[in-house]
Amino acid sequence: MQLTVWTYEGPPHVGAMRIATAMEGVHYVLHAPQGDTYADLLFTMIERRGKRPPVTYTTFQARDLGKDTADLFQTATRDAYARFKPQAMLVGASCTAELIQDDPAGMAQAMGLPCPVVALELPSYQRKENWGAAETFYQLVRRMCSGVAPSPRPEGAKPSANILGPTALGFRHRDDVIEITRLLATLGVDVNVTAPLGATPADLARLADADFNICLYPEIADTSCRWLEKTYGQKTVRTVPIGHAATRDFIAEVAALAGVDPAAVLDTSNLPWWSRSVDSTYLTGKRVFIFGDATHAIAAARVARDELGFEVVGLGCYNREFARDLRDAAKLYGVEPLITDDYLEVEDAIQALQPELVLGTQMERHIAKRLRIPCAVISAPVHVQDFPARYSPQMGFEGANVLFDTWVHPLVMGLEEHLLTMFRDDFEFSDASGASHLGHGHAAPLPAGAAPVAADEPVHPVAADRPAPDPALAGTRRWSTDAEKELLKIPFFVRGKARRNTEKFAAEQGVTAITLDTLYDAKAHYAR
Numbered sequence: 284m285q286l287t288v289w290t291y292e293g294p295p296h297v298g299a300m301r302i303a304t305a306m307e308g309v310h311y312v313l314h315a316p317q318g319d320t321y322a323d324l325l326f327t328m329i330e331r332r333g334k335r336p337p338v339t340y341t342t343f344q345a346r347d348l349g350k351d352t353a354d355l356f357q358t359a360t361r362d363a364y365a366r367f368k369p370q371a372m373l374v375g376a377s378c379t380a381e382l383i384q385d386d387p388a389g390m391a392q393a394m395g396l397p398c399p400v401v402a403l404e405l406p407s408y409q410r411k412e413n414w415g416a417a418e419t420f421y422q423l424v425r426r427m428c429s430g431v432a433p434s435p436r437p438e439g440a441k442p443s444a445n446i447l448g449p450t451a452l453g454f455r456h457r458d459d460v461i462e463i464t465r466l467l468a469t470l471g472v473d474v475n476v477t478a479p480l481g482a483t484p485a486d487l488a489r490l491a492d493a494d495f496n497i498c499l500y501p502e503i504a505d506t507s508c509r510w511l512e513k514t515y516g517q518k519t520v521r522t523v524p525i526g527h528a529a530t531r532d533f534i535a536e537v538a539a540l541a542g543v544d545p546a547a548v549l550d551t552s553n554l555p556w557w558s559r560s561v562d563s564t565y566l567t568g569k570r571v572f573i574f575g576d577a578t579h580a581i582a583a584a585r586v587a588r589d590e591l592g593f594e595v596v597g598l599g600c601y602n603r604e605f606a607r608d609l610r611d612a613a614k615l616y617g618v619e620p621l622i623t624d625d626y627l628e629v630e631d632a633i634q635a636l637q638p639e640l641v642l643g644t645q646m647e648r649h650i651a652k653r654l655r656i657p658c659a660v661i662s663a664p665v666h667v668q669d670f671p672a673r674y675s676p677q678m679g680f681e682g683a684n685v686l687f688d689t690w691v692h693p694l695v696m697g698l699e700e701h702l703l704t705m706f707r708d709d710f711e712f713s714d715a716s717g718a719s720h721l722g723h724g725h726a727a728p729l730p731a732g733a734a735p736v737a738a739d740e741p742v743h744p745v746a747a748d749r750p751a752p753d754p755a756l757a758g759t760r761r762w763s764t765d766a767e768k769e770l771l772k773i774p775f776f777v778r779g780k781a782r783r784n785t786e787k788f789a790a791e792q793g794v795t796a797i798t799l800d801t802l803y804d805a806k807a808h809y810a811r
Contacts (some may be wrong), residue, residue, distance in 0.1 A: 287644050289626050291601035291664055294378045295405035295415025300421040304451035308370035308483040309423075311338045312360045315377035315388045328450050329667050339363040357390055364396055371399040371427070371484040373419065378407030393613055398486065401426050407573040411624075413502040413602050416450055420479055421506040427487035433515065434492045442541035443473040444520070445493040447508060448500030449480035452661040454579070456480060456500070458676035463499065463524065466679050469548050470534065472541050477620070479503075491515045495540045499523070499678075501578055502602060525582035527552045527590055527683040552680035554687045558591050567690065570779070572597035572638040574621065574629055574647055575662025577605030581612040581676075583642050583661045586686060588616065596636050597621065597631065626650070637779030640694060645669070655771075657693030765799045784809050 296313060300322050303311040320340045326332045328613055341359045360374065381431050391400045401422050405415050442735040446463060449456035457480070464474055474495035476486045490496075490511060495518040498508045508519045524533035536666070538545035558566065571593040573583050577600040587593040599611045599621030605623045613620035626646045633641060633650055640657040641651040645666045651658035660669050661677075676682040762770070773781050788805035789797050 291624050291626070291646065292412035293322075294407045294673070295404075295410045295412060295418070296375055296377050297325070298408065298415025299373060299375060299403055299405060299411040299416070299419040300336055300338055301412075301416050301450045301452050301798075302423070302479050303338060303373055304332070305449070306482050306484075307372065307477040308485070309337060310363055310369035311336075311369045311372075311373040311375070312356075312387070312391075313338055313340050313375060313377055314356050315340045315342065318549055325452055328671050330665065336451070337367065338430045351644040353390055356387055357394060359393060360396070362792075363400065369398060370425060371401065371423070372396065373401050373403055373423075375403035375405055399426055411602075414604060416503050417506050419648045420450075420503060421510060423479070423486055423600055424490065424507045425485070425510060427484050428490055428511075428514070431488050431491060434489075436492075441471055441473045442495075443475040443493045443516075444537070444541070445475050445490055445496045445511075446477040446499055447496055448498060448502075448504035448811075449477065450482070450503055452663070453480075453500065453503075454661075454665055454669065455675060458674055459499065459678040459682065461674070462676040462679035463497070464683055466524075466530075466534070466548060467537065468536060470541065470545070471543050471547065472537060478638055491517070492704065493517065495520060497537070502576055502605065510535065512610075523578055523582055524678045525682065526686065527554045527680065528588035529582060529585065530679055530683060550680060552683040554590060554683040557687055558714075566694070567592040569593045569694065570638045571638070571640045571642060572594045572633050572636055573661070574599045574601075574641075575599060576602055576607045579662035581608060584612060584616060587642065587690075588795050590683075591687070591690070593640070599623065599632070630654075637782060640690070640778060642690065659689045659693055661689075664725070666721065763796065763798045766797050766802050769799055769802055781806075 296315075299311060300313075303309045314532055319344060322338070326336045327334075339359055339362070341356050341666065352713070360372070363369075364372065366623055372389045372391070376387050387402065389402075391402055394400075401419075401420055403415075403422065405418065410418075444467065446460060449460050460477055462478060464477070467474060476482055476490055478487060478490070491514075496504075496508050496511055497520045498504045501521070503521070511517050512519055520533065520536050520540065522529060522533040522536050524530040533549075534545045534548050537543075569592075571587050573580050573587065573595060575583070579597060580600050584595050584598050588595050593619060595616040596611045598609065598618050600606070600617060601622075601624045603622060603624075606620075609622060610620045611646050623629065629643075629647065630650045633647070633656070634654060638656060641647050641656050642661045643651070643658065643665050644662050646661060646664070648658050648660055674681075675685050677685060770778060770782060770785075785797060785805040786804055788808055789795075789801055792801075792804075
């Protein structure tokens with residue numbers, strides 16, 4: 284286990300919490316010390332859930348370690364069942380409680396509770412959150428489905444599918460489920476069970492009734508889908524419908540398994556037209572760096588290159604269980620795969636590649652902001668702003684529209700800010716002037732104590748007195764302060780290229796310190 288400021292995934296018991304919180308009629312008893320109960324905030328504050336997660340903590344303290352902590356766990360478990368009367372219970376230990384080896388699984392089995400009890404063995408020091416979620420869901424599916432035969436299909440019934448994988452604290456999972464459910468309805472395919480999100484243990488017992496499964500989020504549902512395929516012979520739709528082309532592939536795969544006509548689905552995506560329009564020509568060839576969970580990162584790379592005309596210069600993921608899939612995808616784009624859970628390695632890669640757009644998690648949002656590179660979030664981990672109140676799926680045709688808006692807006696806004704900086708000396712756009720649309724012919728006074736912003740200052744100064752040096756400029760060669768400030772005047776969408784050309788020119792000339800003259804000389808050299 285690595286001590287870090289930021290982490291892409293929590294310990295596996297957080298993954299188990301995501302499954303318990305997503306479902307109805309499930310309660311999780313977690314053997315954990317005081318201090319390991321922070322996870323409630325993940326759901327009530329970040330995901331904006333209206334109720335706390337269905338988790339009971341034993342919350343033992345240091346003084347309890349000299350007593351019988353096993354008895355404390357059993358008491359908490361009995362009290363939780365008596366209070367909540369769940370259809371099924373999960374029991375397990377947090378990463379800290381794992382060290383005292385109280386064996387929650389064995390204790391729970393010996394208690395003889397009047398409901399199914401699923402004991403979780405989640406090795407906190409070898410595995411992480413997504414694996415914990417996948418393992419928890421798999422154990423629940425096995426427990427509830429084992430020995431259950433599929434119900435006979437009624438005469439004339441529509442084909443049906445299970446949608447598997449959406450969880451609590453998932454990136455746009457709620458909206459993705461709505462979009463995919465609507466899409467299946469237009470195809471004439473019924474949804475048998477959506478799980479774990481919104482499902483009960485009794486619903487899991489009906490999974491075998493479906494004709495096939497849809498593995499919407501492989502990080503969560505892949506293990507369960509493989510077990511259902513092996514046990515009941517159910518086929519699995521594995522195309523993840525993120526992007527216009529992937530949605531069409533998804534529809535074709537579903538239609539083939541369900542025996543329906545794919546033409547019934549109305550293509551409502553504007554992404555293909557927008558990305559070919561004259562207003563989007565400035566997108567062509569933009570260099571993009573992509574990082575996130577493997578599923579979203581791989582899907583984003585396809586959309587970026589094939590549907591928006593970007594150049595993928597970096598591709599990576601943090602979940603090593605899907606490293607092989609990520610490596611195969613990286614070969615398609617001719618880039619070196621980055622598989623790491625260390626955000627500092629990701630920052631180094633972004634700084635070295637100098638992309639014009641970053642697609643990543645909330646970690647990459649912070650990194651890109653510090654490096655002054657436009658960024659859009661495409662994957663968990665995310666923060667509260669990525670759980671919008673509005674309908675905003677990532678999947679399906681409407682999801683493709685959302686992707687276009689989300690990815691293009693950082694580039695458009697960056698361009699507008701650059702133009703405002705260029706024209707800051709103009710009488711209409713000066714900081715000392717009033718709003719031009721109000722028709723004032725005279726300058727509006729500045730607020731008391733405010734000073735006009737100099738024309739050569741960046742749009743977002745880091746410090747109040749002078750702009751901090753751009754970390755993106757820190758390469759193998761030292762840049763002078765004047766050269767840094769001059770480089771910041773170059774439009775963001777060509778600044779990376781200007782920096783690379785200048786450093787290449789300096790290397791050819793044997794220059795170790797890049798000054799303002801070096802920058803101008805390089806500009807003249809490449810302008811020939």
